[in-house]
Amino acid sequence: MTPWFRFSVAVSLLAALAGCSGTERAQSGAADAASVSETTRGANPAEAAYPGRVIHVLVALCDNVHQGIVPVPARLGNGDDPQGNLYWGAAYGVKSFLSKGPEWKLISATRNPKAAVLERCVFKRRDRGVYLIADAYRGAEIKRSITDFFDYASGGNFELAQVKANAGDLTLAAGAGADLIVFVGHNGLMDFDLPAYPTQRDTRRRDAMILCCASKNYFARPLRPSGANPVLWTTGLMAPEAYVLKAAVEGWVRSEGGEQIRSRAAGAYHTYQRCGLTAARNLFTTGW
Helix, strand or coil, X not given: CCHHHHXXXXXXXXXXXXXXXXXXXXXXXXXXXXXEEEEECCCCCHHHCCCCCEEEEEEECCCCCCCCCCCCCCCCCCCCCHHHXXXXXXXXXXXXXXXXXXCEEEEEEEEEEECCEEEEEEEEECCCCCEEEEEEECHHHHHHHHHXXXXXXXXXXXXXXXEEECCEEEEEEEECCCCEEEEECCCHHHCCCCCXXXXXXXXXXXXXXXXXXXXHHHHHHHHHHHCCEEEEEXXXXXXXXXXXXXXXXXXXXXXXXHHHHHHHHHHHHHHHHCCCHXXXXXXXXXXX
């Protein structure tokens, strides 16, 4: 076993431990010189935005202090430090993992685009006209990140993200303007309820992925009124690392069905976790 593989296994184990806790309730070097800013909230601004497909990923940074998780080493669990965080800047974090692969190009990275978000990265799919916006929410703002996930999935809070990159300016439909909304991180609904859960606000049916522990158990009831289509979620404990996100998004980008996307996610999870393909398939599910 190589030192790198031992390190990778250790990081994945920490991610799995960080995903959930015993406090459950009963039930920008690689980027172009660029910036992203939120310009519009509220009314649908889609007519002014890029017409191709957009993915919006909301990442609640791992946080030893403010989340009900099994603690991880301090640097990985510092919810105020995206660059060292388990779910963002570490080896299998969203920013690091997507940046290193050949499929996605990091075109911008902006710090503090809004109060709860420490960094926003925008990736472009190299071979297709698909963009992915990833927001790193401060660990203490996990409730805000989940609130935003439900708002976006239901059609509330449309946003325009202005991307300034070397190739020229671009306006992307973010938030409720995105086609796929993804949550990544600790399952905060194990620790708290939101004051209210939104109902669908328009006729558009957005796709959703929820990559946290037992997400179907906790998110199904509040997600259904939003009108979103649950493409991928989980039935048990999991490490919400970016290889699952990348594999699942690959299927979505190729317009595959839910079962194909589920198989991609399970295959990636087995590859990195060595948990057995059957166990990995049982961990993920699609649809209602």
